[in-house]
Amino acid sequence: MAGPQGNSMLGSLGRLTELRQRIFFVIGALVVFRLGSFIPVPGVNPDAMSSFLNQQGGLLGMFNMFSGGALGRFSVFALGVMPYISASIVVQMMGAVLPSLQQLKKEGEAGQRKLTMYTRIGTVGLAAFQAFGIAVALQKQVGAGNIPVVYIPGSGFILSAVIGLTAGAMFLMWLGEQMTERGVGNGISLLIFAGIVAGLPAAVMHTLTMANNGELSILRVFMVIAVVLGVTAFVVFMEKAQRRITVNYARRGGGRQGYQNQTSHLPLKINMSGVIPPIFASSLIMFPATAAAWIGTSNKSHWLTSLTTALSPGEPLHDVLYAAMILIFAFFYTAIVFNSQETADNLKRSGALIPGIRPGRSTANYIDGVMTRLTTVGAIYLVLVCLVPTFLQNAWHVPFYFGGTSLLIVVVVVMDFTAQIQAHLVSHQYENLLKKANLRRN
Template sequence: MNRELARRIALTIGALLLFRLGTQIPIAGVSTSSLLPTSALIARLSLFALGLVPYLTAAIFVRLLSVVWPGVSSLERSGESGRRKIARATLGLTLVLAAFQAYGIASALTSIPGLVRSPDGWFVAAATASMVGGVFVLVWLSEQITRHGIGNGLALILSAGFLISIPQDVSGIVGLVQSGAISGYLVLGHAVFWIVTVAVIVLFEEARRNIPVTFGARRVGTRYLPARNAVLAIKLNSAGFLIPVTVAPWIFFLPLTFAGLVLGGDHPAVAAVYGHLQMGQPVHLMLVSIAVFVLAFVYTAYVVDPEYTAKCLAARDGAIPGVARGEATADYLDRVVSLTTVVGAVYLTALQVIPEVFDLYGIGLPYSMVINGGAVLVVVCTALDIKAQVRDVSLTNPGGVRR
């Protein structure tokens, strides 16, 4: 292990320890000693109570704008200055979302008897500021990990949050098995299922559709670059997980919310539709599956833009053997990406509906809605990213020169 790798690992561990410490510091003004056993979850309200949810929501919203609004997309591709503007806009939206959510939580806490020492406006303001500050501390920690540590900071903090809950889930399941509430064979079946799922995720995330590309000889400034061969690697799951899965429920819940505002939340039609759209219901399972599948295609078209890629290849004197440059290259890439995305979309949809399928057939365990396919995907991808970065840093000499 070289010094650079040791420094990066130490910084990453230190940042994660700060994250863990922040989850144990309660909001100022909350009297945790007066909590009832039935309200144990409230005792976990901490400076990091909001987590990274406001930031991720803001980032997803800005990314969706770049999909539907060409101006934002061109700004993102305009260079470092454009990306800084998008980052500032994301942080500004994060502030609004975090403040709104924190104010709602703080106001709700004041209505619980005996929980808050002084349930007045000062507590609401202090609690709101504390939780909003916690969000930005987490954003800062994630950026430090990404820039100076090992792995993607956002994914690593999310993974740490998932992994922290595993011991408690395992303890609860062991207790249920010992009491006879659930079968040991069911638990064994789940263990085997998740081992197989992790293997499948590793296989899919490391799989690539490699398209051969040739670059002609050209001169860049005073340098002469000879002709060379390369590959254009396309992931099976280019859409990732967060955007398709996060946006999918918006497609039918936003219209339902609007209908509830117009007709009233107690309207029989609204109540009936809302009942069918609950987690674990067949209608919800079907609609979410369709939405995730379609959104995987939509977002992949943005991430892997065939026309933009064809233009970049032509600008660098690159071509796909046997395919004419320009529109023919864009059409070829579009066909390849579409066929590849079919496999990726099916894979992504299957991971998303795992907990609902378990509950639908009555074979779920208490952890199913927390440790689901998406959480496992995030953890596995984070581990693969760390593995790749450790290898790269280990093979790099001081000064950035590869060994």
């Protein structure tokens, strides 16, 4: 039988109407996303398309996983949210280079609306370009048994594919923005998370079937589970890790006390760039491999076939280039999203001082040096997380569904979603305390 405290807690949770509505909205939006991933674009043989993707892999395989299998079914959501993510990253990068966009970033909400408009326009252009390229390329492809992927190639199929895929990408962009505004967490990240997790049950069943048939030993299954749990724990630890720089604030005290020093901290994350470096590195390194595979298949070119093999995951050239690109993008993107000089100026304006460091340029140089060391550690961490699953697949020959990038995305999204729910709960408890305090005063 629940006591008064338990009934109070249940009653408090029952009053969380807003949070409950936000969670239900997120669930409903994810259901719409999954239903839309089964609405096909006319003119494509689904069986031939599926077998073609299984043969190719590469960039198409990664996109198919991020879209929850929508590309394999060639549905209206086949492009997923990748055009929107690419457009957002391009706008952010251009904002660090073009003075006009830098000025918009300083104009507050009005400037942000213009940047959002530019991102949406870029999403339309990228989605239409990608849809056109995929439609044209698919007309020449065949699946298992030399069955054509497209029933009736021609301008009619290209037009319908471009319109359908572009409209689907724009709808997902709108759906993600609505989830961010009316739900909990980042909507675009939740859509990617749903796409990745959608294929997990089938992968688990496939692994269990292999173990049951003797194709995979029980020991290796437990070793895979242990590695997955270990990598997940490592990702959680590194994503929460911070370097806290001590900061002193000089405050005017009352009476004869004069100025009083108050100590605080400037938290700096180890992985400031998030999951952007692995996503960019994967896209750039897999694009030439996929293009070479398509062209090589059509023209029967041996050197293109060799290039495709060399750039396949698990090959030394692929792993070296992948690691190098992650390192480069980690430093590049961190430099875009974090400005040490701006941080130093903000500290100076608020009367803050790092002990032993002069305000202004010296503080900026100190923070920049700390961020350089943190980014080095964060970049190495990203390389390890992204390459461990590849080494696992090659060494043990196990069907490991999660790649490093997808595992990183899943963990980070779950952490962000949990943190925002906790923030809503803390906010609700704080409001209850204020109400009780006001009632006591009255």
